[in-house]
Amino acid sequence: MSHQLPPLRCTRCYTEFPVQSLVWHCPCGGVLDVADFGARLPGRSELATRPATLWRYAEALPVPELAEVSLGEGMTPVVPAVGLADARVKLEYLSPTLSFKDRGAVMLATLAKLLGVRRLIADSSGNAGTALSAYAARIGVPCEIYVPASTSPGKLGQMRAHGADVHLIEGNREDAARAAKVAAEAPDASYASHMFHPYFLHGTKTFAFELWEQGMPETVVLPVGHGTLLLGAYLGFQELLAQQLIPRLPVIIGVQSANCGPLAAAADAGSPSPAVITPVPTRAEGIAIAEPARGEAILAAVAATGGTILGVTDNQVHTARAELAGAGFYVEPTSAVCWAAIQAARTGTAPASPAWATAVPHLTGPLTLALSGAGLKSPN
Template sequence: MTALPDYFCPTDGTRVPPGTLAWCCPVCRGPLDLDFSPNPGPLKSLAGRVNSLWRYAESLPLPAPDFSLGEGRTPLVPLDGGISAKLDFLMPTLSFKDRGAVMLAALAARLGPDRVIADSSGNAGTAIAAYCARAGLPCTVYVPAGTSPKKLEQIGAHGARLEIVHGGREQTALTAREAADEPGTFYASHVYNPYFLHGTKTYVLELWEDLGGRLPDALVVPVGNGTLLLGAALAVRELHSAGLIAKAPTLYAVQAAAVAPLAEAWRAGADEPLGNTPMVPTFAEGIAIPQPPRARQILRTVRGSGSAFLTATEAQIAAAQLDLAGRGLYVEATGVACWAAVRDGALGERTAVVPLCGAGLKSGLASV
């Protein structure tokens, strides 16, 4: 069996041995990273491999589990003006979160906990519930009151126990973290557990393969907790270090203008959110995170790529959802935020890819 890498805290350097149920730094209680340096293979080495994200075996910290649903390898389709869309809503549970959820379930199955818990505003919880069902792991998902009924139905259908938390997304996360400290509990956190990021990085590995060993000028990703952005940055660094791309693309981060703590911090030159961002209603509920635990990492990553934050208004999000639907792509409002931010020419003549992260059937049509 493949040896697991150590965890380490990116804030204070504390190391945590593998094979434990620890979910955070024991010193600062912050998120962990993995001491893992993969060596991705050249493009020609991928010929004939399994048609899922597990084809990038050299880049992943775990071997493929026997309960894979064939996740990954989603289509790339052109939109306008050098911008293409990657259809990550065409995943087994209809969102990009499957990329990281299968990694967490594979790790949990290896560790053999008494229970698995997760917290989510919908898509991550659905993905964790589905893969725990496949792996035969008991699962509880904490969700905020007001979560889309369709997402609640999907989580419950996979056999997970639902815990509805009153008080919003932040209170939901705090409640789950308290439960995560109970003995025998595996916290399948898409924010705190770095295995999730090593799953989401396959989004970029697929782009690199589908574009013939290159990447576009810009990658535009939605940011709430930053799991896709940080995973994308991991993949870019690994491909560049291995000499498989000559130049790293620019990473643009997109937030809803209604709840944009990271965009505001970036504009102010701050290292973290400026204060208590008010939680106001937004169509892009999946990225409405007032206090992201990895905020410093996210801001450092965007600045390090020489990039910027972009925001999209509610009107822009609603219009972009209808625009994509008119092109045959029915995507939930959170998943269209990137297209909303760039479809009117914000990137100039640069080539770019935007992810369409979740299916429209999960939450319905936005309207203003």
């Protein structure tokens, strides 16, 4: 099918920008979404004839599949969670670069290929950088990734193996983002930001489409930092509901590290905006985001499903990671936050707080959780 690349629209002032402009934020300060392009999902009989990749949902994606870009991403398996009869695990860490970020990175790389972009700039805590590095290598475009100096060596090695120029920035995740934005001002550069460019979310929404085919859960539990998986999943569930393919939105429970949990703090306070926090280092580096770019949208999304956002401690994450490994799932600490929250709810050790009071009934019933990144990325 032919594709017309849909424009971008500011969520604040509603100004539209052609995607060819390479604009990644509105002058008014608002973040951008993709303007409606009539995304549709084919029927199950048609899907049954298609390859088991995210490109099976071509009619719902903003870019066409380019065989020279794709690594066969998507359609990760869903398996039972050992020891919990009513819990299932979606193994996102079996994606080509070992994290769910491949879903969005292939959208940005395909767009870059179509637009003839000459250089890609991004910032990351690790997984987005490894994914973009791999797909930049696929399209033969130089790639620069700005990361905190504390980023796991496994992730740094993966980026460099794909040929990325990796810049280690002293400070936290926000410092790396600021450095990348400055570099992206160069005239030959494109800021391939997983949190700012909305085409990325149209890749991660395929997580929701796959769950529709694999068995729609009552509750979905997801790690959340900048929220690219959570917001993508919410977008996908909305599109499914709009087409009357599901009867209701599943409840979404987001999980953060308590050491860096602006969204969890906001959920506890009943605030529509992320809390202002002083982040503390955490083992869950992939979600150590003190200033999420789409924080208000994340909080609104979980509230719309009847869900909330929780914080778990590093000790809980350490224990959860070991339990998952003992059940056959070797994941990085960021992935273990979801299991930590589920175990806290089911063992009666959840804190007494408004957010946990909302979450516990959902965490103790049928659910699916995402394991977002592989343990080899952060082996220690």
